Amino acid sequence: MPLTSPRRRARFHPLTVSAVRPLTADAVEVTLAVPEELADDYGYVSGQYVALRKELDGKEIRRSYSICAPPTRGELKIGIKRDLGGVFSNWANDHLHPGDTIDVMSPTGAFVSRHSMTSLNDPQAIAEESRGLSRYVAFAAGSGITPIISIVRSLLEANPEAYVNLVYANRAAMDVMFVEDLADLKDRFPARLAVHHVLSREQRLSPTHTGRIDADKLRSMFGTMIRPEVVDEWFLCGPYELVQLIRDELAAAGVSEDRIRYELFTTGDPKATPEGNAGRAVVADPTGENVDVTFRLDGLEGRVESPKSADESILNAALRVRGDVPFACAGGVCGTCRAKLVEGEVEMTENYALEPEEIEAGYVLTCQSHPTTDAVRVDFDA
Numbered sequence: 001m002p003l004t005s006p007r008r009r010a011r012f013h014p015l016t017v018s019a020v021r022p023l024t025a026d027a028v029e030v031t032l033a034v035p036e037e038l039a040d041d042y043g044y045v046s047g048q049y050v051a052l053r054k055e056l057d058g059k060e061i062r063r064s065y066s067i068c069a070p071p072t073r074g075e076l077k078i079g080i081k082r083d084l085g086g087v088f089s090n091w092a093n094d095h096l097h098p099g100d101t102i103d104v105m106s107p108t109g110a111f112v113s114r115h116s117m118t119s120l121n122d123p124q125a126i127a128e129e130s131r132g133l134s135r136y137v138a139f140a141a142g143s144g145i146t147p148i149i150s151i152v153r154s155l156l157e158a159n160p161e162a163y164v165n166l167v168y169a170n171r172a173a174m175d176v177m178f179v180e181d182l183a184d185l186k187d188r189f190p191a192r193l194a195v196h197h198v199l200s201r202e203q204r205l206s207p208t209h210t211g212r213i214d215a216d217k218l219r220s221m222f223g224t225m226i227r228p229e230v231v232d233e234w235f236l237c238g239p240y241e242l243v244q245l246i247r248d249e250l251a252a253a254g255v256s257e258d259r260i261r262y263e264l265f266t267t268g269d270p271k272a273t274p275e276g277n278a279g280r281a282v283v284a285d286p287t288g289e290n291v292d293v294t295f296r297l298d299g300l301e302g303r304v305e306s307p308k309s310a311d312e313s314i315l316n317a318a319l320r321v322r323g324d325v326p327f328a329c330a331g332g333v334c335g336t337c338r339a340k341l342v343e344g345e346v347e348m349t350e351n352y353a354l355e356p357e358e359i360e361a362g363y364v365l366t367c368q369s370h371p372t373t374d375a376v377r378v379d380f381d382a
C-alpha cells in the first residue's frame with residue numbers, strides 16, 4: 001500500500017463527550033464516545049488526529065487534536081492544552097463536559113510509524129511488521145506529547161523487542177501532561193522505555209535535563225543517552241523551531257530523512273492562523289479575468305470561477321460551492337485539505353504536512369495552493 005494510505009477522506013459526525021479528565025491546570029483529556037455504527041469511520045492509527053468543529057460567537061471554528069491513546073474501538077481520547085489567548089482551546093477547557101456533543105471529524109493524518117503504514121487499524125499486522133525493528137526515539141514538547149504517547153504505547157505493546165527513548169520538554173513539572181500515564185507506562189515497560197523529562201525553567205539534577213533544548217544539548221544527548229546510528233525511527237512533535245532544530249541536528253549526525261516522522265501543531269506564523277484563507281468572501285470577476293477551478297469530491301464534480309486578482313487558494317474557491325470540502329487548520333500544517341492536482345499548475349505557499357513522496361505523486365494542500373494557470377483541476381478522492 002502506498003505511503004499516502006493513512007490519509008483517507010474525513011467527515012464530521014456529532015459525538016458525545018463521555019469523560020473529561022484534568023491533565024494539568026491548563027489541559028484536559030476529553031473522551032468521546034463512538035457509537036458502534038460509526039466505529040469503522042473512527043478507526044485510527046496511533047499518531048493520527050481528529051478535527052473538532054464548533055460555532056463560537058457566530059463563527060465556525062475548526063481545530064485539530066491528536067488522539068492520545070492507542071486504537072480503542074468505541075472511543076477516542078484527545079488532550080487539549082490551553083493556548084494563551086486561543087479561542088477554541090480555552091473554550092474547550094472551560095466548557096466541555098460529559099454529556100455534551102461536538103462535531104468531530106473522522107481521524108486522519110500521516111504522523112504514524114512507517115512500520116504501521118501498511119497495516120492500518122490492524123494491531124496484529126503492526127506487530128508482525130514491527131518485528132526486528134526495535135529502537136525508537138521520540139521528542140515531544142508541551143502538548144506535542146499527545147500523538148507521541150499513543151505511538152509510544154502502541155510500539156511497546158505491539159512489539160516485545162521495541163525499545164523507546166522518550167524526551168519530553170516542558171517549562172516546569174506542573175506543565176507535564178500525562179505525568180501519571182507516563183509513570184504507569186514506565187512501570188509496565190521498565191527495561192524498554194526511558195523517559196527523559198527536560199524542564200526549561202526548573203533545575204534538575206543533570207544539566208542535560210535542565211534548560212531549553214538547543215543544539216548543544218542535543219549533541220550531548222546524541223553522544224550519551226541516545227545513539228542516532230542505531231535508531232530505526234524518530235518521532236518529533238513540538239513547535240516548529242524545535243522540530244526543525246532536531247531535524248537539522250539529526251541530518252548533521254547522518255540520520256536519513258526517511259527515518260524521521262514529525263508533526264507540527266502550528267508554524268508559529270500568525271499569517272497561518274486557522275481562518276486564514278478558508279471561507280474568505282471573494283466574487284468572480286465580471287470582466288472575465290478568472291481562473292477556472294474544477295474539483296472532484298465524493299465522486300461529484302464541482303466548478304467555480306476564481307478572480308485572478310484575488311489570488312485565493314483552491315480551498316477558498318471550492319468552499320464557495322461545496323461546504324463539505326475537507327479542511328481543518330487552513331495553515332498548511334495538518335494535511336486534511338490534500339487533493340491530487342490533475343490539471344494546471346499551482347504555487348503552494350506553505351507545506352508542513354505533505355511528505356516528499358506525496359508531492360512527487362502530484363498531491364497538493366488546497367488551502368495553500370494558488371493557481372498559476374487559467375484552469376486547474378484537483379481530485380479530493382484520489
Ligand SMILES: Cc1cc2nc3c(=O)[nH]c(=O)nc-3n(C[C@H](O)[C@H](O)[C@H](O)COP(=O)(O)OP(=O)(O)OC[C@H]3O[C@@H](n4cnc5c(N)ncnc54)[C@H](O)[C@@H]3O)c2cc1C
Nearest residue numbers: 063064065066080081083085086087088089143146265270
Ligand atoms: C495536526 C494537529 C494536531 C494538533 N494536536 C493538538 C493536541 O493534541 N493538543 C493541543 O492542545 N493542540 C493540538 N493542536 C493545536 C490545536 O489545533 C490548536 O491550534 C490550539 O489548540 C490553539 O487553538 P485555539 O483556538 O485555542 O487558538 P487560536 O485562537 O487559533 O490562536 C492560537 C494562538 O495564536 C494567537 N493568535 C491568534 N490570532 C492571532 C493573530 N492574528 N496574530 C498573532 N497571534 C494570533 C493566539 O493568541 C494563540 O496564542 C494540533 C494542531 C494540529 C495542526
Ligand code: FES
Nearest residue numbers: 328330332335367
Ligand atoms: S487544512 Fe490543514 S493543511 Fe490545509
